[in-house]
Amino acid sequence: MNFLLLKISTFFLSVFVLVWILSLVRRRQLIEEYSFLWICIAGVFLGLSFFHPIMDKVAYWLGIEYGPSALFLFFNVVTLFILIHVSIQLSDYKSKKRLLAQEIALLRDKVEDLSRKMKSHESANL
Amino acid sequence: MNATNKTLIIVPAYQEEANILRVLEDIQANLPQADILVINDGSTDLTGSLARSAAVKVIDLPFNMGIGAAVQTGFKYAWENDYSEAMQIDGDYQHPAEEGPRLLQVLAEQKADLVIGSRFISLTGYKASWARRTGNRLFQWVNALIVGQEIIDNTSGFRAYSRRAIELLAQTYLGEYPEPESIGYLKSRGCAIIEIPVKMRHRTGGRSSITPLRSIYYMVRVLTSILSFNKKSRR
Numbered sequence: 001m002n003f004l005l006l007k008i009s010t011f012f013l014s015v016f017v018l019v020w021i022l023s024l025v026r027r028r029q030l031i032e033e034y035s036f037l038w039i040c041i042a043g044v045f046l047g048l049s050f051f052h053p054i055m056d057k058v059a060y061w062l063g064i065e066y067g068p069s070a071l072f073l074f075f076n077v078v079t080l081f082i083l084i085h086v087s088i089q090l091s092d093y094k095s096k097k098r099l100l101a102q103e104i105a106l107l108r109d110k111v112e113d114l115s116r117k118m119k120s121h122e123s124a125n126l
Numbered sequence: 127m128n129a130t131n132k133t134l135i136i137v138p139a140y141q142e143e144a145n146i147l148r149v150l151e152d153i154q155a156n157l158p159q160a161d162i163l164v165i166n167d168g169s170t171d172l173t174g175s176l177a178r179s180a181a182v183k184v185i186d187l188p189f190n191m192g193i194g195a196a197v198q199t200g201f202k203y204a205w206e207n208d209y210s211e212a213m214q215i216d217g218d219y220q221h222p223a224e225e226g227p228r229l230l231q232v233l234a235e236q237k238a239d240l241v242i243g244s245r246f247i248s249l250t251g252y253k254a255s256w257a258r259r260t261g262n263r264l265f266q267w268v269n270a271l272i273v274g275q276e277i278i279d280n281t282s283g284f285r286a287y288s289r290r291a292i293e294l295l296a297q298t299y300l301g302e303y304p305e306p307e308s309i310g311y312l313k314s315r316g317c318a319i320i321e322i323p324v325k326m327r328h329r330t331g332g333r334s335s336i337t338p339l340r341s342i343y344y345m346v347r348v349l350t351s352i353l354s355f356n357k358k359s360r361r
Contacts, residue, residue: 095299098191102199105185106206 006068010049017042041078133160133230134209136200138193138283139217140167143176149219150180156223157213163203164217167196173217193283194304201287201296212287221284225324229286232322239291239317240308242277243284243324257341264345265306272310277321280306284324291317303348 021038024030048055048071059070135153139146146164153162162182166174168190177184185199197214204212211233215221225243233241258281265280283305287295294315300307313319 098195098299101188101191102195102202105187105199106202109183109185109203 006071007049010045010071014042014046014049018046037082132207132209132211133157134200134204134207134212135160135162135226136197136204136212136214137162137164137177137217138167138196138200138214139164139169139173139177140190140193140196141169141171141173142217143169143172145219146173146176146217147180149215149217149223150177150182152219152223153215153226154180154182157226160213160226161209163200165196165200167191167193192302194300194302197304198295198299201292204292205296209292210289212292214283214285214287216283220327222325222327225284226286228322228324229284232320233286233288236320237288237318238320239288240312240319241286242279242282242309242319242321243326244279244282244321245324245326261341261345265348268349269306269309269313272314275313275319277309277319279321280309282326284326288317301347303344306348 017038021030021035021042025032025035055071056067058074059065059067062070062073064070064073135157137146137149137153139149142149150162150164153160164174164177164182164184166177166184166186168187174184174186185203187196187199200214201212211230213226213229215223215226221243229241229243232238262278262280266276266278269280270276285305291312294312294317295308298311300311309319
């Protein structure tokens with residue numbers, strides 16, 4: 001079977017993702033740490049678009065008859081792991097955000113108390 | 127740090143402008159010796175300014191974070207300011223403060239760490255919704271299984287806490303449904319828990335957060351969060 005269309009679309013998709021990610025990094029909308037993952041993924045797809053027999057081999061080993069199906073499976077699994085990873089980080093940020101907000105609320109209360117005390121102290125000294 | 131003999135009433139409140147003043151008056155009348163702390167959980171109505179007009183301490187959270195984070199802020203305050211005991215009275219006027227002294231008395235006399243004011247232990251004249259009763263029964267089983275103590279009203283927020291419970295709950299975030307979760311958590315830390323019957327009012331202003339459909343969602347989330355009991359510190 002000839003997967004020319006698949007090859008071409010995978011190629012353009014990979015290049016598009018790569019260029020997009022790099023421009024996001026350049027504009028500092030995405031920090032380098034996160035860009036790495038996406039650059040890797042785009043790289044893998046770029047590679048696969050040139051050497052699609054690799055995918056066919058992998059598909060054959062997995063008992064998947066249709067090569068592109070293996071590609072979809074691969075991409076779905078990768079996406080799943082990325083989403084779980086993002087959820088973990090989101091949870092971490094949420095709990096840090098909560099700690100910061102509580103700290104701010106308690107500190108603001110202390111600051112208000114102190115400035116009230118200072119004012120009464122000043123007026124007592126006058 | 128030595129705790130002095132002080133009691134802090136923690137009142138978590140979100141959008142309770144209809145109730146907050148009578149809640150505070152009720153507490154001031156029935157628990158005159160206690161300090162009151164309102165945790166204004168990012169309300170956009172008059173909750174915060176009305177509470178301040180009642181001459182009580184108010185801490186404003188910068189945005190709405192839910193009951194778990196609000197009450198935990200109260201525990202942090204109580205811990206830092208050396209309170210020897212704390213009581214939670216919700217800002218929706220469901221918990222009658224006249225029952226408060228009894229909770230504190232049991233806390234002191236029986237050396238408990240958590241005293242729960244229960245609306246299900248006989249003769250309290252309270253009829254909970256079907257959803258709440260079913261949910262409670264489920265928590266009863268789960269908590270009985272995990273902590274080995276049968277608690278009848280797991281969702282009651284009307285509670286008194288010892289200094290040790292204050293310390294533990296200041297350090298540990300108990301998610302968005304802290305009431306059922308804290309029972310298992312405190313028990314796993316060797317705290318003594320006592321449940322006593324109290325009268326409760328039906329809410330008049332506002333809406334309860336528990337509806338039949340939401341209660342399923344609520345139960346799944348609480349059961350999930352109970353899984354993390356034995357994690358050392360969740361801050």
